[in-house]
Amino acid sequence: xxxxxxxxxxxxxxxxxxxxxxxxxxxxxxxxxxxxxxxxxxxxxxxxxxxxxxxxxxxxxxxxxxxxxxxxxxxxxxxxxxxxxxxxxxxxxxxxxxxxxxxxxxxxxxxxxxxxxxxxxxxxxxxxxxxxxxxxxxxxxxxxxxxxxxxxxxxxxxxxxxxxxxxxxxxxxxxxxxxxxxxxxxxxxxxxxxxxxxxxxxxxxxxxxxxxxxxxxxxxxxxxxxxxxxxxxxxxxxxxxxxxxxxxxxxxxxxxxxxxxxxxxxxxxxxxxxxxxxxxxxxxxxxxxxxxxxxxxxxxxxxxxxxxxxxxxxxxxxxxxxxxxx
Numbered sequence: 010x011x012x013x014x015x016x017x018x019x020x021x022x023x024x025x026x027x028x029x030x031x032x033x034x035x036x037x038x039x040x041x042x043x044x045x046x047x048x049x050x051x052x053x054x055x056x057x058x059x060x061x062x063x064x065x066x067x068x069x070x071x072x073x074x075x076x077x078x079x080x081x082x083x084x085x086x087x088x089x090x091x092x093x094x095x096x097x098x099x100x101x102x103x104x105x106x107x108x109x110x111x112x113x114x115x116x117x118x119x120x121x122x123x124x125x126x127x128x129x130x131x132x133x134x135x136x137x138x139x140x141x142x143x144x145x146x147x148x149x150x151x152x153x154x155x156x157x158x159x160x161x162x163x164x165x166x167x168x169x170x171x172x173x174x175x176x177x178x179x180x181x182x183x184x185x186x187x188x189x190x191x192x193x194x195x196x197x198x199x200x201x202x203x204x205x206x207x208x209x210x211x212x213x214x215x216x217x218x219x220x221x222x223x224x225x226x227x228x229x230x231x232x233x234x235x236x237x238x239x240x241x242x243x244x245x246x247x248x249x250x251x252x253x254x255x256x257x258x259x260x261x262x263x264x265x266x267x268x269x270x271x272x273x274x275x276x277x278x279x280x281x282x283x284x285x286x287x288x289x290x291x292x293x294x295x296x297x298x299x300x301x302x303x304x305x306x307x308x309x310x311x312x313x314x315x316x317x318x319x320x321x322x323x324x325x326x327x328x329x330x331x332x333x334x335x
Contacts, residue, residue, distance in 0.1 A: 048300050048334045051279055055329030058272040060317040062217050066227055066236070066263040068205035069247060073182075073260075076102065076173045076200045078193075083107055083171055085193035090200070092184050093258065096175040102200055103173040105193070110168045117161040124154040179204035180258040203259035209236060209248045216315070217267065219246055227263035232256055234263065272322065275314070276329045280321040283313060297327070298334035306334055 083105040090102050128150045131143035183201035187194055209227070213219075223238045227248070234257065236248035257263070278297060286294045296310045311326030327333075 047304070048298075048306065050300055050332050050334055051282065053276055053278045053297075053323065053327045053329050053331040053333055055274065055276050058275060058277060058317045058320065058322070060269040060272060060315075062214060062267040062269055064211040064214070064246075064265040064267075066209040066211045066248060066265065068203070068259040068261075069208040069210040070204075070206040071259060072177070072204045074176055074179070074202045074204060075198045076202070077196070077198050078105070078171065078173070079196055080105075080107075080171055081195040082109065083193060083195070085188075085191060088184075088188060088191075090181050090184075091189075092181050094181045096179060096181065096202070098175055098177050100175045101172060102175055102181075103188070105171045107168060107171060110164055114161060114164050114168065117157050117164065121154055121157050121161065124150050124157065128154075173200065175202065177202070177204040178207070180260065182258055182260045205259040207250070208239065209250070209263060211246050211248065211265070213241070213244055213246050217269070224251060225265045225267070227265050229257050229261055229263050236263075236265075272317065276323040276327050277317065277320040278323060278327070278333055279335065280316055280319055282333050282335050283311070283321045300332045300334050 084107070086104040086106045088103050089100070090096060096102065128147055131147050131150075135141055135143055179202045181200060182203045185194075185197055185199045187197070188199050193199075219238050219241055221238050221241060224235055225238070225248070226233045227236045228234075234254060235251040237251050238246060239249040240247040282297050284296050284298075286296075288294050294310065295313050296308045298306050299309050300306050309326055309331075312324040314322035314324040316322075
């Protein structure tokens with residue numbers, strides 16, 4: 010009896026051992042070997058910087074005007090402008106012909122001319138022979154002529170309204186391709202004009218003081234134009250050109266670059282590496298990520314001192330030489 014009990018215990022141990030082995034194989038979690046994180050990094054530098062202030066000047070009172078025509082019975086006569094042309098208010102941009110209206114205008118002009126001739130003829134006959142009276146005929150002719158002149162004026166105004174004239178001073182910045190080829194299509198935008206006051210506006214910076222009357226040089230590509238400070242408001246500065254702005258459209262932007270005081274022995278990092286958030290009190294928090302020699306990244310709170318080009322000056326938080334994560 011004792012021998013049979015020992016045998017049963019042994020068999021149970023064997024089965025338990027087998028089950029344990031199978032469960033370990035089924036539910037084992039494979040471990041990945043540790044890999045060091047690789048970051049795109051740069052260095053916090055200490056040195057001198059030469060900051061510049063760059064202003065972007067846009068046309069003051071900027072406006073775009075689109076010119077079109079919905080009349081389908083018009084025939085293109087002539088296009089007087091091209092892209093880049095400066096125009097004055099009232100300048101003719103595009104002229105059209107309208108056969109029906111122009112024929113009606115000619116008919117009324119001929120009628121008025123004939124009316125005047127016949128009136129003059131009656132008046133001369135009365136001078137030759139005072140006993141003859143054509144007063145009623147002359148009076149009737151004058152009434153007919155007055156009516157014809159009113160209709161003539163109406164049709165001339167109608168034809169004039171079909172002509173495209175500049176509504177303001179400005180620059181032609183776009184022309185319909187078909188119109189440029191000499192083809193008129195009703196209902197399409199034909200010409201676009203950029204307009205403005207002739208002056209330029211820039212956002213007022215916080216770290217620089219301007220004075221009325223000062224002259225700066227505004228750049229557009231490689232061209233330089235002198236502009237004078239005319240007005241300073243809380244949010245903007247108005248510049249007035251001191252010379253002819255040939256080559257510049259109201260659609261263009263100008264830039265003024267002003268060198269500022271040199272910064273010596275300051276810590277700075279690429280501005281793209283600086284992160285900004287707000288805490289629960291809605292206060293600004295700035296920080297960068299530093300990376301140690303083992304590849305571990307840590308957030309370091311900083312106090313920025315202003316941007317200089319692509320760099321941000323760091324007043325507090327870094328000493329220079331730290332590896333930072335971009």
